[in-house]
Amino acid sequence: MAEPTAAGIYVHVPFCLTRCGYCDFNAYAGMDELKPRYLSALLREAAMSSPGWAGTPFVSAFLGGGTPTTMRVEDLADLLAHLRSSFDLADDAEVSIEANPDTVDEASLRAIREAGYDRLSMGAQSFDPAVLAALERIHQPSSVRAAFGAARDAGYANVNLDLIYGAEGETLESWELTVRETVALAPEHVSAYALTIEPATPLGRAVAGGATPEPDPDLQAEMFMLACDLLRDAGYRHYEISNWARPGFECRHNLGYWERRPYVGLGAGAHAYRDDVRWWNVRPPEQYLSMVEAGDLPIGGSESLDPSDAYLEEVFLRLRILEGVPASWFEEARYGPFIETGLLEDELGQLVPTERGMLLLNELVLGLTA
Amino acid sequence: MSTEIAHIRNFCIVAHIDHGKSTLADRMLEVTHTVDARQMRAQYLDKMDLERERGITIKAQAVRLLHEGYELNLIDTPGHVDFTYEVSRSLEACEGAVLLVDAAQGLEAQTLANYHLARDAGLVIVPAINKIDLPAAEPQRRTQELASLLDCDPADILLVSAKTGEGVDELLEAVIERVPAPTGDAAAPLQALIFDSAFDAYRGVITYVRVQQGVLPSYAKVKMFATEVVSDAEESGVMAPEATPVDALGPGEVGYLVTGLKDVHHAKVGDTITLAGKGGAAEPLPGYREPRPMVWSGLFPSEGGDYSELREALDKLKLSDSALVYEPEVSQALGFGYRVGFLGLLHMDIVRERLEREFGLELISTAPNVEFHVFKADTEMVVHNPAEMPPGGDYDRVEEPVVFATIISPSEYLGAVFELCQARRGEMVEMTYLTPERVEVHYVLPLAEIVFDFFDQLKSRTRGYASLDYEPWGYQESKLVRVDVLLHGEPVDAFSSVVHRDKAFEYGKKMTERLKELIPRQLFDVAVQASIGSKIIARETVKAKRKDVLAKCYGGDITRKRKLLEGQKKGKERMRRVGKVDVPQDAFIAALRVDDKAAKK
Numbered sequence: 001m002a003e004p005t006a007a008g009i010y011v012h013v014p015f016c017l018t019r020c021g022y023c024d025f026n027a028y029a030g031m032d033e034l035k036p037r038y039l040s041a042l043l044r045e046a047a048m049s050s051p052g053w054a055g056t057p058f059v060s061a062f063l064g065g066g067t068p069t070t071m072r073v074e075d076l077a078d079l080l081a082h083l084r085s086s087f088d089l090a091d092d093a094e095v096s097i098e099a100n101p102d103t104v105d106e107a108s109l110r111a112i113r114e115a116g117y118d119r120l121s122m123g124a125q126s127f128d129p130a131v132l133a134a135l136e137r138i139h140q141p142s143s144v145r146a147a148f149g150a151a152r153d154a155g156y157a158n159v160n161l162d163l164i165y166g167a168e169g170e171t172l173e174s175w176e177l178t179v180r181e182t183v184a185l186a187p188e189h190v191s192a193y194a195l196t197i198e199p200a201t202p203l204g205r206a207v208a209g210g211a212t213p214e215p216d217p218d219l220q221a222e223m224f225m226l227a228c229d230l231l232r233d234a235g236y237r238h239y240e241i242s243n244w245a246r247p248g249f250e251c252r253h254n255l256g257y258w259e260r261r262p263y264v265g266l267g268a269g270a271h272a273y274r275d276d277v278r279w280w281n282v283r284p285p286e287q288y289l290s291m292v293e294a295g296d297l298p299i300g301g302s303e304s305l306d307p308s309d310a311y312l313e314e315v316f317l318r319l320r321i322l323e324g325v326p327a328s329w330f331e332e333a334r335y336g337p338f339i340e341t342g343l344l345e346d347e348l349g350q351l352v353p354t355e356r357g358m359l360l361l362n363e364l365v366l367g368l369t370a
Numbered sequence: 371m372s373t374e375i376a377h378i379r380n381f382c383i384v385a386h387i388d389h390g391k392s393t394l395a396d397r398m399l400e401v402t403h404t405v406d407a408r409q410m411r412a413q414y415l416d417k418m419d420l421e422r423e424r425g426i427t428i429k430a431q432a433v434r435l436l437h438e439g440y441e442l443n444l445i446d447t448p449g450h451v452d453f454t455y456e457v458s459r460s461l462e463a464c465e466g467a468v469l470l471v472d473a474a475q476g477l478e479a480q481t482l483a484n485y486h487l488a489r490d491a492g493l494v495i496v497p498a499i500n501k502i503d504l505p506a507a508e509p510q511r512r513t514q515e516l517a518s519l520l521d522c523d524p525a526d527i528l529l530v531s532a533k534t535g536e537g538v539d540e541l542l543e544a545v546i547e548r549v550p551a552p553t554g555d556a557a558a559p560l561q562a563l564i565f566d567s568a569f570d571a572y573r574g575v576i577t578y579v580r581v582q583q584g585v586l587p588s589y590a591k592v593k594m595f596a597t598e599v600v601s602d603a604e605e606s607g608v609m610a611p612e613a614t615p616v617d618a619l620g621p622g623e624v625g626y627l628v629t630g631l632k633d634v635h636h637a638k639v640g641d642t643i644t645l646a647g648k649g650g651a652a653e654p655l656p657g658y659r660e661p662r663p664m665v666w667s668g669l670f671p672s673e674g675g676d677y678s679e680l681r682e683a684l685d686k687l688k689l690s691d692s693a694l695v696y697e698p699e700v701s702q703a704l705g706f707g708y709r710v711g712f713l714g715l716l717h718m719d720i721v722r723e724r725l726e727r728e729f730g731l732e733l734i735s736t737a738p739n740v741e742f743h744v745f746k747a748d749t750e751m752v753v754h755n756p757a758e759m760p761p762g763g764d765y766d767r768v769e770e771p772v773v774f775a776t777i778i779s780p781s782e783y784l785g786a787v788f789e790l791c792q793a794r795r796g797e798m799v800e801m802t803y804l805t806p807e808r809v810e811v812h813y814v815l816p817l818a819e820i821v822f823d824f825f826d827q828l829k830s831r832t833r834g835y836a837s838l839d840y841e842p843w844g845y846q847e848s849k850l851v852r853v854d855v856l857l858h859g860e861p862v863d864a865f866s867s868v869v870h871r872d873k874a875f876e877y878g879k880k881m882t883e884r885l886k887e888l889i890p891r892q893l894f895d896v897a898v899q900a901s902i903g904s905k906i907i908a909r910e911t912v913k914a915k916r917k918d919v920l921a922k923c924y925g926g927d928i929t930r931k932r933k934l935l936e937g938q939k940k941g942k943e944r945m946r947r948v949g950k951v952d953v954p955q956d957a958f959i960a961a962l963r964v965d966d967k968a969a970k971k
Contacts, residue, residue, distance in 0.1 A: 362935060
């Protein structure tokens, strides 16, 4: 575990080639003409906010989106250089960038890696064309294989593949194929997320209107258990509910969120956190731009966690990662039944969810903190 | 004693619902200049907002019309089966009744039921066909029908349009001519029949009375026979149509008395008022009966609602509703509430609506049930709440209330009517063809079957053409059992029901299937069972939930995830626990409500 003060930088890039039906992130297609202004704004925001973080050691940076690889490589290099000059980012910091298969090739990936982005997180989602279509992803399974090969050829030694399970029409067999194909590529890191229906998305509206069925939670549970088995057999360590990695390749940046370490957020809608205070930028890119261009910090809101909020976060975030929570925080009557029913394990005084328990994490959190 | 007794006529109008009774009353007020056209508002006599909206008359009232030297007291009668007793008391105050029939619709069940009540009360019937202005009116045909029912000369049947006023004068003439004047000795001890009572926030309990004999002065010490309460009456008067004080009400007269009482239960419909002390009558008028609730339902404050507010509201409502009875009830599923007794389904709806509208309460009500009499050896137990019914085998027999139902249907739907009545455990008493196309059928039916969507079924199976009326017909033994619904082995009191043995399985299956959909999945399999005693008759399983987790927790927006969890936490806190099972109150409400919805189909 990193030092409690070791911080992360999150940079949000809201541009995408197309908008996928399930996605509720702050991302937009068709706003490409804003990119030059957006880069300038990010640099300016970094300069404005960095004095407040003076003396804080940063151990990771994460360029997420959206699709950051839709930005020009020179701009990405420029951005990272500015982050390094604005914040105390360690030389050996983990620097991740998200990419979609169709936005990269070997040459661009080589350039990105040489610019200092040494960890690549690729949105593979599935190896079943029907599932990709249901998710409204524009790429094909073959593009994932091609992009992955390109990453290796470009020298990437730390690659994550993102997967989503439970889309309409996906069967357990199809999911097994996706996981097996993933394992065959041998990435260092795998994230597998159960498809969640967000109301304010086209998919959310389709489900609400009855046009698309809601994902079957029991099938998603089966899929989760299958992923656990296959990835374990392939030597991956299940270190967070939806994340697996070869030992030593756990995502340091994301661990920062779960360990409640500080982070600064730059870009439209980005969140920042330090010492039980969380604040976030305005979401609409235009508004973000105009505020930064006017010389204002683009803060859209904030909250100060009272002790009960902080406690709830601590419990639910720690239960997500293998570390778990100390049993001594709770009365035995609270966690005892969960151990009896095999949802929690007591590992030397730390309560850690079992795989079945991970699937019922909300119940565990509510049961423990009620 | 403003009017000579020979110049008094006391009459009422009886009709099937929507046959134009209230419109006719309005027109009479206008024709006699009791209310001038400017002040006229539709359905003048129906005071409560609720009545006006529903187009029905709940509270009987009397209004005095002066017409060509005669004092005509028009006594308005409630037009619904729930209020049969109140109707009978209003009829008791009259010597004649206008029997009003819609020229398009013809005879309906309530027409017949009311006609029989009026005839049995010894009233002179003045038959009239209303709505002759309607394009669909068939006055000739209706006249024939009515004449054959009454066995009278068709020429004696008046034709009116309450809407246009046509024929109303002639109808008033006929009332004066045909309805006899009341009789009564002014020198005899006072006997005044209470045919309605109401609670006024300023003046307390006001009774509407018909003086049978003696004289009822203003400012008198009066006694109520049934309750033996004595009070100082403050004012007597007549409704003309607003309250108008008089020195005294003489024999045969109809008016109101401001009793000086504060509780409507002290002056009950059907009771007799006399003077307190020596001048008082020795005997009351015959026919008094305590109001008897026929239908019971548990009322509970909905989530977060206040039990004490419900109690206060019921206490207040009771002041103006002498038929309302209630007893505290504790349900482990719904919390603290009341088991409330009603005269019938309409009364139940009205009370619920008044509680919600006038007192701003949000209520959950259990499915209505009737009163059961449970016999064991020499003891009799009265059960108002199915959950209190002893388990099967623990008693010798059970009796349930039955009604005498009058159904009028076009003959083409007769088969559908038979089928429905048979399915509802009815026994046919007799059947009469009113005309070749219209049939009058009488059944004795368990009230419990009527309470459960009978009327809606009758309407839907006869395309709305059949009409229904019924009156209480005592109790009869029946093979009834209590069906319990259990969650994970724990009975849920709110879902217990007393049903006929042959229908127990159907009820159990319906409830378990419904609850299976409504109960959220828990961390373990939940058995949803229906049982008779220890015997399980239906079972469903709510499978244990396997997945409840926020998939993605990433990008630093922890706030939203925490809020989702907090929301879930609040939801959990609001749940009721039945044994080990958490059930949201919404699920109880939905399970109880679907019943209602099914009933309305």
